[in-house]
Amino acid sequence: MVGTATLLTACAAGPNSSPNMIFERKGLTEPTLSSFQYCHGYGCLKKENLSLNEVEKTGLISAFGAVASAQEERAAMANAVAYMERINAAKAGTENDVGGTFAGYGQSGQLDCEDEAANTTTTLIFLQDLGLLKHHRLRSQVTRGFFIGGWPHTSAAVVDNVSGENFAIDSWFESSGVKPHVVPYDAWSSGWDPARDGPIVVE
Template sequence: MLAAVLALGCTPARDTFVRGDIITAPVPERFSVCHGHGCRWLDTVGLTPEQWLEVRRLFEPPAPDAAAERRRIATAVAYLERLSGARTGTAGDLAMTRFDRTGPDQLDCIDESTNTTTYLRLLESGGLLRHHAVAPRATRGLFIGRWPHTTAVIREIPGATAYAVDSWFHPNGAAPEILPLEVWRDGWRPGP
């Protein structure tokens, strides 16, 4: 079973990014987008000035607290995913991993968590996050009898409460689930 999981690209998150050619300091005009399961395909895309302005407007005025900022993060990640999907051919990405659909138009949790981390870094480097910092991705399940699953992570500041930012549960462009990382690690899934 482990060999099958590794072959599908669902390796545990060891680093923030899974490939050496991913843009690690993304800017709105140029950033990487993974797709095709396990970041098999990698495209470089960018936003127009108008699109980046739309992202910035989501954070104006600045969020009054961390909970409000997490809601804005979810909206921004969904918007960036829709824009990227239109550019990379992944606009039709289905929710979760479909083993009967593994082409370049689909994303698994490695693709989703890597892309979401990139989007979060765009927000952070753009000065839009005041209550959170981007953290390395996290993986659950490999050693406790479940399929491995990886997510992007943010940490609330001040303090150290970590939150999973998981877009894998939904189709392209839907808001990611943002919940305490410890709850997510326990196998959390959205309700029916």
């Protein structure tokens, strides 16, 4: 669950806002390939100091693959996030993270949406730093809910360079190492849930 001030900040942040916002809120260092903090334990309560070696960096590039369109790039970002979850889970002990917050509440190695948003944003920054993102730019995380439309929920997000459309890249709904959902912001912010509404195929 996220504090009121955090929610209001995330709500007000626009498509040109910095992806580093979540690191500033959580007291995390800005991630680099050689040094980053991996969050778990709810709200980044636990932070693992990690780095990517050359083999892992090559694996990340391979997981992203070659893309020729914005749609393909969104799918590639999802693949890269899943890859990073798998290799980092082995280091942080979060292999048994269960999708959603309440299903695995209290279990060791569980992540909430704030953990997931921070870790997914870290991966997106790596893709940007590696020069792989051609069709999207990064932005701050997005938040929905505020108790009126459901529990507060946060996700990493990107913006399509041509259309200006915002997309949530939400890894919270799935268990560790499973590809995140890439969902148009308008649908996501209205309360979209894959268990109820089914996956969205983004054109």
